[in-house]
Amino acid sequence: MAVFGYRVTDGSGRVTEGVIEAAGEAAARDRLRERSLTPIRVWAASAASERKGGDAPSPGAGARGARKELLPFLQGFRTLLTAGVPMDRALEMMADLFRRGPMGPVAVSLLREVRAGSSLSEAMRKAPGAPFNRFLIQMVHAGQATGRLEEALDQAYRFLERSRDFRSSVLGSLLYPIILLAASIVSVILLVVFVVPRFAGVFASSGVLLPLPTRVLLAVSSFLEANFFYLLAAGVALIVFARAALSRPEVRRDWDRGMMTWPFVGETVTAMETSRVMRSLSSLLSGGVPILPAFVIAREVSGNSAIREGMEAARMKVQGGAKVARALGETTPFPELALQMIAVGEETGRLEEMLASVADTYEDRARRSLKNFLTILEPVVILGMGLLVGFIAFSMFLAIFRLNEVPF
Secondary structure (H helix, E strand, O other): OEEEEEEEEOOOOOEEEEEEEEOOHHHHHHHHHHOOOEEEEEEEHHHHHHHHHHHOOOOOOOHHHHHHOHHHHHHHHHHHHHOOOOHHHHHHHHHHHOOOOOHHHHHHHHHHHHHOOOOHHHHHHOOOOOOOOHHHHHHHHHHHHHOOHHHHHHHHHHHHHHHHHHHHHHHHHHHHHHHHHHHHHHHHHHHHHHHHHHHHHHHHHHOOOOOHHHHHHHHHHHHHHHHHHHHHHHHHHHHHHHHHHHOOHHHHHHHHHHHOOOOOOHHHHHHHHHHHHHHHHHHHHHOOOOHHHHHHHHHHHOOOHHHHHHHHHHHHHHHOOOOHHHHHHHHOOOOHHHHHHHHHHHHHOOHHHHHHHHHHHHHHHHHHHHHHHHHHHHHHHHHHHHHHHHHHHHHHHHHHHHHHOOOO
């Protein structure tokens, strides 16, 4: 008989390692199961020293890291199920594959719960670190209830992947303008607060009447230098006050609704929220989630409180027998075109497809709106920075020229 190393979990979820004698790997697994142990990995003893050091999860692994590995985990798990691998074996393989990362303990927990008789959705709900959001859990629950688990996982994966890519695209587009704006503000503050005051004493001792731009610049510089910490404290207090005000539901709702009408950014915000909610609804309905629970989950996808409250009100209207498009039109600030497309989808019996089409349309519109906004913002920031620095330099040179005209 050969000797095999193993890594297992017991009934309490504790992970242990050891060695066992068996005729083969399958026999070793069977013997471990007879001891009420769940095998995570079994390997030949000759490779034990190589495996043991690499099986432990990284020390800093946690809930945040597990969420970062969520998409690769879903992709692999979905692929195994589609290939006909039994669920417990698929989870065992995923636990082995992710043993070095934060999703390793999650996979072990799923495997333990499933083998104990829990459904996959219930096991996801109990997973350590809560890496699975409500959207994903409900998709899995609906997929198991309808016998379309692989399709539900595919829908969830595609939704999460597109959401991640869109969010990364938006953040990447905003990164350069934000850095440019921050650098411009810091540069101007440093010039006005620290550089200009060094010349103020020289100009004052000359007794010459300085040009108006120089006097304005020196007055601003003196004010900022004397009140810098007061202004900083006032800015912090304003931020704290604003956050406290926005924590009130009615204020937050009015703010979010108003933000969708702001010049330049309102169109982008509206398109982003519309795409996000419609894609969520489409994925949920395609995955077999009933319309009313789908509304409850989709409303949580939005970061806009006005849309969340409107979605809840729309759900009540749909529950009372109203059409989806009409209910959304009466309660939410979604664009008219999106509502018309949804109405067409209801009339033709292709609501899920039309919701996906609405999401694609407004995702493209959000990208274009954001691109147009950034196309305007970048030159405005550069021009504004140039004008400020130019004014500072012009004011200083005017004063220097005036000093040169003074007879000695």
